[in-house]
Amino acid sequence: MKLCEECHKAPAAVFLKLAVNNKVTTVHLCEGCAAKKSAAFGAETGIFNISDIVGNMNGYLNDFLPAERGALACRACGLKYSRFRETGRLGCPACYKSFEPQLTELMKRIHGSARHTGRAYAGGGAPKLSKAGAARRLEALKTAIMTAVEKEDFETAARLRDALRELENRRG
Amino acid sequence: MADLAKGFRPYVAWANARGAWPDMIFSTRVRFARNLEGFAFTNRAAPARLTEIRRLALTAVKESGLFSRGHFFRTETLSPQEKNFLAERHHISPVLAATLLAAGVAVSSDEDLSVMVNEEDHLRLQCLSAGFAIDEAYRSALKLDEALGGGLSYSYDGKFGFLTACPTNAGTGIRISCLAHLPALARLGRMPGALESLSRLGVIARGIYGEGTYVLGDFYQVSNAACLGRSEEEFCRNMDTVIRNLIRQEIDAREQLLTGPGKLRTEDAVFRALGVLRHARSISYGEFMQNMSLARMGAAMGWAIGLDFSTFNQLTLLMQPAHIQAAAGRALTPEERDAFRADSLRKKLN
Numbered sequence: 001m002k003l004c005e006e007c008h009k010a011p012a013a014v015f016l017k018l019a020v021n022n023k024v025t026t027v028h029l030c031e032g033c034a035a036k037k038s039a040a041f042g043a044e045t046g047i048f049n050i051s052d053i054v055g056n057m058n059g060y061l062n063d064f065l066p067a068e069r070g071a072l073a074c075r076a077c078g079l080k081y082s083r084f085r086e087t088g089r090l091g092c093p094a095c096y097k098s099f100e101p102q103l104t105e106l107m108k109r110i111h112g113s114a115r116h117t118g119r120a121y122a123g124g125g126a127p128k129l130s131k132a133g134a135a136r137r138l139e140a141l142k143t144a145i146m147t148a149v150e151k152e153d154f155e156t157a158a159r160l161r162d163a164l165r166e167l168e169n170r171r172g
Numbered sequence: 173m174a175d176l177a178k179g180f181r182p183y184v185a186w187a188n189a190r191g192a193w194p195d196m197i198f199s200t201r202v203r204f205a206r207n208l209e210g211f212a213f214t215n216r217a218a219p220a221r222l223t224e225i226r227r228l229a230l231t232a233v234k235e236s237g238l239f240s241r242g243h244f245f246r247t248e249t250l251s252p253q254e255k256n257f258l259a260e261r262h263h264i265s266p267v268l269a270a271t272l273l274a275a276g277v278a279v280s281s282d283e284d285l286s287v288m289v290n291e292e293d294h295l296r297l298q299c300l301s302a303g304f305a306i307d308e309a310y311r312s313a314l315k316l317d318e319a320l321g322g323g324l325s326y327s328y329d330g331k332f333g334f335l336t337a338c339p340t341n342a343g344t345g346i347r348i349s350c351l352a353h354l355p356a357l358a359r360l361g362r363m364p365g366a367l368e369s370l371s372r373l374g375v376i377a378r379g380i381y382g383e384g385t386y387v388l389g390d391f392y393q394v395s396n397a398a399c400l401g402r403s404e405e406e407f408c409r410n411m412d413t414v415i416r417n418l419i420r421q422e423i424d425a426r427e428q429l430l431t432g433p434g435k436l437r438t439e440d441a442v443f444r445a446l447g448v449l450r451h452a453r454s455i456s457y458g459e460f461m462q463n464m465s466l467a468r469m470g471a472a473m474g475w476a477i478g479l480d481f482s483t484f485n486q487l488t489l490l491m492q493p494a495h496i497q498a499a500a501g502r503a504l505t506p507e508e509r510d511a512f513r514a515d516s517l518r519k520k521l522n
Contacts, residue, residue, distance in 0.1 A: 077212050089292070091216040093207065093327035093335040096342075106339055107332070112374075113401025116333025118344035121326055140228060140325045144210025160209065163325075 004030035066102055074098040076151040094153055123163040138167060176254045177498035179243060184261065184283045187489055189481030191303025195472035196419050198351040198391065198485055200305045201262070202313040202408075203298035205336045205345040209325040213337035214273065214290045222274040222290050228324060229289045233278040236319035241281040247271060253503070256494035259381065262300060266381060267291055285316055292337050293345075295320065304415065306348055306408050314404070333400060343400025348411045351380070352418060355390040355469040356425035359438070363392075366421055374398050375414045389461030389488070394418065430473055442470035446477060450521045454510040460491050460517070479521070487520065 004010050010030030065085050072081035075098050079091030084099065096103060107114035141164045148157035186199050207213060208228065211221055226246070233239055247255065247268065255269040263279045263286045275290040288296040297320065299312035327335045333343040341347070357363050367377050377392040394415065396407050429438045445466035448455070455463075468484045471477040489495060496509050496516075504512060 077216055079216065088339075089215055089337050090213060090339065092212040093209065093329070096329055096332050096335050103332070103339060107342070107400060110340055111343060111398040111400035113398075115331060116329075116343045116400055118333060118346075118400075118403045120330075121321060121328040121334065123325060123328075136228065136231065136323055137325055140208065140210065144325060147210045 002028050004028065004033050006030070006033035065106055068102065072099070076148075076153050094151070094156065097155075123166075134167065138164065141167065176245075176250070177257055177495075180261070180283070182490070183486050184489065186284055186300040186302045187482070187485040188302045189485055191305055193304055193419055194481045195468070196353055196422055197304035197415065198353060198488075199303065200301045200309045201298055201347075201349045201351070202306070202309040203296055203347050203349075204313060204317045205293040205334065205341040205347075206295040206297065206317070206321070206324075207327045207335055207337070208294050209327040211294065214292060214294060215337060219274060225294050226274055226276045226289045229287070229295055229320075230276055230278060232320050232323040233287050235323060236316065238285055238316055238319060239278055239280050242285075243277075243279040243281075245277050247273075247275040247277070253494055253497055257498055260492040260494050261489065262381070264288055265291060265296070284312065287316070287320070293341065295324075304350060306350070306412050306415075310348070310404065310408050340397075341399060344402075344404050344407065346399050346404050346407055347395050348408055349393050349395040350411070350415050352392050352394050352415070352422075353390060353465070353468060354392055354418070354422050355465045356429050357422050358390040359469075360425050360428065362421070362425060366418065370394065370414065370418070371397075373414050373417075374410065388458065389465035391461075391465075391488075426469070426473060439470075439475065442466045442473075442475060442477075446470065449517055452514045452517070454507070455514045455517065456506075456510050457491060457493055457513070460513060461488070464488065464491075483520075487517070491517070 002011065005028050007030060010032060067085070068081050073079060074081075074091055074095040076094030077091035079095055081099055081102065084090060084095070090096070090099075104114040141160055145157050145160045145164065148154070148160060189195075191197060208225055211217055211225055214222065214225075217225065230244060234244070245254075245258070250258075252269075255264065258264045258277065258279075259266060259269045261283065263283070264277050265288065268275055268277065268288050268291045271290070273290055275288070277286060277288050279286045284300050286298055286300075288298075297313065297316050299309045299316065301309040301312070329335055334345040336342045336345055354363065354366070357366055370377055374397050375394060376397045377394050379387045380389070380391045380393060394411075396411055399407060402410075429435065445463035448463045449460070449467060452459075464484060464487065467477055467479070468481070471479055471481065471484070490499070491513055493509060496513050497504055499516065500508075500512050
């Protein structure tokens, strides 16, 4: 009888297939280990094992991201570039500006391109904006401008101010 | 738990068998990843900001008019069982089910549209459609995206497109997924090869509940890997081509099982599986899925299984652990759950 690949003691009772980076791996586990492995979700079937994938994903980004000397960090949220390389997660929209050369390189590798050619977004400028929708968007824009100014991200602040003016003009 | 589940219909429209290949493509999902301008991404935003994002997002969802009589939840008010129930219905991801942050979810009354708030990105909005329906799911998701993007202020950049917490989702923010049932490819051991050729086409296969999940019952979630540098329609067309190619491979594999020397063994396996589904006194979800997969393939091969694909699909949803607990109306031990599952299977199949 096949033994559990985790504890090597109990007989394997559960066969789990996992697709990671396009490879299917089969693991044979006893019921106890399968339950432990899937504790992140309804512990019956061993459906989830998030950490496996997250670990894998980060390794993948890390391989593709150029290393940087010194302490490169996002000027808006303070996220260190080295931290981004570790976690694969950016901190805020402004990180895309702060790490633009590195991200351009990364995008080319993971998407095959570094330039968006899909639908453009002109801000919440949809013509069918309800009265309440417009009021909420005004509120959101004002908050965003204040945040940008606090972070001394004047480029973003200026862009948002233009959007705010446009919205105010439209409302008459 | 019972109360949350009662608010949902027992059967969901997107699980009905429909489209050109109901035996192979269970459902199609199109999602967009979006973030709000002026806020840090979910993992770096302060708790008060996350609450603010949730308030803005859920208000915009309500005002879109697409969620009348829909469901709105804040994750901290949900029990683990209730979160599992929503995850089993594909309305929330395993990541959202596990989050400790101020997150939320909105689900439309037909359960075709849903919006996750404060998952990895501020908004993950999706449309689920029955069968192979990329165009339909894309149009509905786009309509939802436009409705929300009009009221909210998305974070967008002329060069990188829609900005997301992980650079793999930036650009269009689109992910097109088909839930494909590929038992013959799996039985012939051709899945590793098929997956490898998918990766060359910029497509990834995952388990049934998406990223980080196991493959159950030979169901694969097949999605586009890249989402920047081409238009949304081009990504949809590429996925359409890839899925059709995968369908052809599965048809070839089924042909081989039907005509090759292993036919008797396949037929035997299929009917034994049907026997387990019809007569078991205790069955785990994993075992149910293994046997269901074979019986479903038998039905596709035209053998006298006596069940249609809609029944198979609905059972795939209803036999899941949290759904079983909801049907029982109380918390069950794993043993009680397996017995309850076997009982309800016998009632439905005999």
